[in-house]
Amino acid sequence: MPELPEVEVVCQGLTPSLIGRKILAINHSGKKLRCPFPRAAVGRYGVGTTVVAVTRRAKYLLIALDNGALIVIHLGMSGKLRLTRPEAPRLPHDHVRIRLASDQELRLNDARRFGLFDLLPPDAAGAAKWLRALGPEPLGGEFTAAYLHGKSQGKKMPIKNLLMDNRVVVGIGNIYASESLFEARVSPLNPAGKVTPAALKRIVASSRKVLRQAIKAGGTTISDFANVRGESGHFQLQLMVYDRAGRPCRVCGATIKKTVLGGRSTFFCPHCQR
Numbered sequence: 062m063p064e065l066p067e068v069e070v071v072c073q074g075l076t077p078s079l080i081g082r083k084i085l086a087i088n089h090s091g092k093k094l095r096c097p098f099p100r101a102a103v104g105r106y107g108v109g110t111t112v113v114a115v116t117r118r119a120k121y122l123l124i125a126l127d128n129g130a131l132i133v134i135h136l137g138m139s140g141k142l143r144l145t146r147p148e149a150p151r152l153p154h155d156h157v158r159i160r161l162a163s164d165q166e167l168r169l170n171d172a173r174r175f176g177l178f179d180l181l182p183p184d185a186a187g188a189a190k191w192l193r194a195l196g197p198e199p200l201g202g203e204f205t206a207a208y209l210h211g212k213s214q215g216k217k218m219p220i221k222n223l224l225m226d227n228r229v230v231v232g233i234g235n236i237y238a239s240e241s242l243f244e245a246r247v248s249p250l251n252p253a254g255k256v257t258p259a260a261l262k263r264i265v266a267s268s269r270k271v272l273r274q275a276i277k278a279g280g281t282t283i284s285d286f287a288n289v290r291g292e293s294g295h296f297q298l299q300l301m302v303y304d305r306a307g308r309p310c311r312v313c314g315a316t317i318k319k320t321v322l323g324g325r326s327t328f329f330c331p332h333c334q335r
Contacts, residue, residue: 063120063140063280064233064234064235065120065199065232065237066280066281067275067281068117068120068122068136068232069117070276072117072122073276075142075167078163079124079161079167080112082112082161083109083110083161084109084111084112084159085108085109087108087159088158089157090155092174094157094175094176094177095135095137095174095177096177096179098157099179105182106130106182107130107180110126110127110128111126111127112124113126113127118195118198119192119195119198119227119231120136120231120232121135122142128183132178132181133178133179133180133181133191134178135176135177137171137173137175137177138175138176139171139173139176140170140171140175140176141170141171142167142169142170143167143168143170143291145168146166147160152168152170155168155170156169156174156176156178179191194227195227196228196230196231197231198230198231198232199230199265199268199272205265206258206262206265209230209261209264210258212253213253213256215254216253218253219249220247220248220251220252220253220256221322222322222323223253224238224242224264225238225323225325233268235327237268237272239327239328239329240300241264241268241271241272242264243301244267244271245260245263245264245267246335248329248331248334248335249334250320274296278298278299279296281297281300302317302328305317305328310332312333313330313332315331315333317329317330
């Protein structure tokens with residue numbers, strides 16, 4: 062599943078190709094994604110408008126239009142966005158196609174159809190239902206050790222589960238929670254309320270460091286993530302613990318362990334992470 066770095070890589074890749082481009086058409090395969098295709102809103106607020114901004118909030122891509130409307134895209138479990146020529150053959154699972162005046166087409170491909178495509182009218186864009194109740198961005202100024210300390214107090218859940226709660230902090234999925242906690246030398250099993258302020262400070266710094274490194278590396282391709290040009294990411298080559306169960310720790314040589322927390326596979330070094 063694409064996490065924050067992968068979505069940021071896609072966002073950065075789309076920005077120069079979309080901003081200032083007029084939308085000529087938005088077509089749909091007829092198959093439902095996470096929500097029904099907003100056909101009426103697309104016709105009224107999408108076609109004929111010009112893209113003025115491409116941003117990211119959590120794992121959502123936001124395409125702002127010059128009439129105040131907002132296209133919201135979430136890649137779900139298997140979604141990909143790619144830029145192609147309009148005449149290029151359609152691939153299986155190309156569910157949404159946005160035709161641009163630049164003689165390009167942005168296509169949302171989603172085999173499992175857990176992704177999202179929505180278009181919010183101008184009067185609803187500021188209160189997007191998909192963006193409510195989200196915590197701060199991990200790379201933003203609100204995500205601090207003091208903030209995380211406040212959110213962890215009295216919590217018995219493992220610290221990894223707290224980091225993956227989008228109401229606490231957005232975009233830190235399974236891969237980067239494991240990697241960030243390794244970088245911070247904190248066990249993912251520790252109850253959040255028992256993690257010391259010093260360790261929480263390390264977690265915040267490590268989360269920022271790991272996420273920035275992953276963005277710089279083009280994201281992590283474990284199964285099928287690709288950027289808008291169809292290229293794989295390279296951060297999987299730098300993973301310290303994720304998906305390395307039974308292999309030696311790159312730091313101390315101890316065997317990487319695997320457990321399950323909150324229904325998600327969790328990887329850690331029992332020696333480095335206490």
